[in-house]
Amino acid sequence: MKTDHELAIAATGLRKSYGDKTVLDGIDIQVPAGTIFSLLGPNGAGKTTAVNILSTLISADGGQARIAGHDLTAEAQAVRAAIGVTGQFSAVDGLITGEENMLLMADLHHLSKHEGRQVTAELLERFDLVEAAKKPASTYSGGMKRRLDIAMTLVGSPRIIFLDEPTTGLDPRSRHTMWQIIRELVSGGTTVFLTTQYLEEADQLADRIAVLNGGRLVAEGSAEELKRLVPGGHVRLRFSDPVAYEQAATALRETTRDDAALALQIPSDGTQRELRAILDWLDSAGIEADELSVHTPDLDDVFFALTGSPVPAQSTGSSDSADSADSADKETVR
Numbered sequence: 457m458k459t460d461h462e463l464a465i466a467a468t469g470l471r472k473s474y475g476d477k478t479v480l481d482g483i484d485i486q487v488p489a490g491t492i493f494s495l496l497g498p499n500g501a502g503k504t505t506a507v508n509i510l511s512t513l514i515s516a517d518g519g520q521a522r523i524a525g526h527d528l529t530a531e532a533q534a535v536r537a538a539i540g541v542t543g544q545f546s547a548v549d550g551l552i553t554g555e556e557n558m559l560l561m562a563d564l565h566h567l568s569k570h571e572g573r574q575v576t577a578e579l580l581e582r583f584d585l586v587e588a589a590k591k592p593a594s595t596y597s598g599g600m601k602r603r604l605d606i607a608m609t610l611v612g613s614p615r616i617i618f619l620d621e622p623t624t625g626l627d628p629r630s631r632h633t634m635w636q637i638i639r640e641l642v643s644g645g646t647t648v649f650l651t652t653q654y655l656e657e658a659d660q661l662a663d664r665i666a667v668l669n670g671g672r673l674v675a676e677g678s679a680e681e682l683k684r685l686v687p688g689g690h691v692r693l694r695f696s697d698p699v700a701y702e703q704a705a706t707a708l709r710e711t712t713r714d715d716a717a718l719a720l721q722i723p724s725d726g727t728q729r730e731l732r733a734i735l736d737w738l739d740s741a742g743i744e745a746d747e748l749s750v751h752t753p754d755l756d757d758v759f760f761a762l763t764g765s766p767v768p769a770q771s772t773g774s775s776d777s778a779d780s781a782d783s784a785d786k787e788t789v790r
């Protein structure tokens with residue numbers, strides 16, 4: 457257990473209800489400084505509520521939290537000075553230019569004119585917004601607006617950043633750019649608290665992931681630890697010849713049959729040693745499969761196992777669903 461000093465965020469027993477609807481039912485969160493923590497959950501799970509509480513925007517009904525070593529309620533001002541928040545509803549003012557938005561932020565943080573200009577120039581450069589700097593922010597694409605939003609958050613040099621669904625609605629390319637930005641933030645020492653509905657995003661970025669469902673954290677760990685919670689690793693053999701399929705099904709023990717697809721599933725951890733054993737075995741039995749694929753459990757499986765519901769629909773109408781369904785852990789060998 458880390459001491460409070462090493463923890464950027466330490467929350468215990470956070471509760472919040474709206475009327476008779478319990479949104480957070482006593483959640484504990486610990487985020488070591490300089491790491492990425494991802495709160496993962498479907499629409500309406502309470503992710504934004506958790507961010508709003510931890511960033512002092514709303515108060516909890518119960519529980520305690522220390523952010524950057526400061527008590528959330530007793531030292532709210534100090535907490536605000538240490539954090540930056542980029543929410544689903546952007547702070548960007550569309551009527552003024554990107555540069556003016558940045559300079560306004562610098563004013564809010566009481567930077568001198570000179571410092572303000574310097575920080576603005578640096579951040580516009582870093583977020584690839586120099587060309588667009590003099591154009592009204594309303595003309596920016598979704599990805600550019602998000603980048604400007606994060607750049608504005610960084611004007612105050614926060615040690616901890618809350619990113620509430622930073623890539624929802626972005627196309628795959630802008631999403632990858634955003635991931636790169638988040639990685640760079642953390643390599644510079646910032647702590648990132650990230651909410652997302654995208655399993656792949658948590659998998660890609662987070663040191664630790666907590667799954668929020670029904671007001672409680674139903675699991676917490678690294679992506680690897682969470683994947684270990686669910687069984688389901690297997691090798692799948694597919695046949696086009698029903699006779700070969702029947703032969704293999706009879707010869708192989710411990711398989712699950714999928715007669716409609718002429719496919720067999722053999723439980724396997726997907727290691728090279730196990731694969732070689734399966735291939736040797738097929739060779740010696742004179743069986744030739746048309747396709748062999750290795751499936752290791754991914755976060756989709758974890759999510760399903762924990763929440764009992766399939767992966768949440770990508771409700772933003774973006775073209776990203778194929779991107780997130782494309783698990784890096786599933787690989788096909790022909």
Ligand SMILES: Nc1ncnc2c1ncn2[C@@H]1O[C@H](COP(=O)(O)OP(=O)(O)OP(=O)(O)O)[C@@H](O)[C@H]1O
Nearest residue numbers: 474479497498499500501502503504505506621653
């Ligand atoms: N001010 C409010 N008054 C009443 N109910 C609220 C309020 N704010 C949030 N809720 C409810 O609390 C629940 C959690 O909302 P929250 O926005 O935290 O979820 P979320 O996980 O961030 O979802 P999303 O991915 O859709 O943003 C929802 O059912 C929502 O309707």
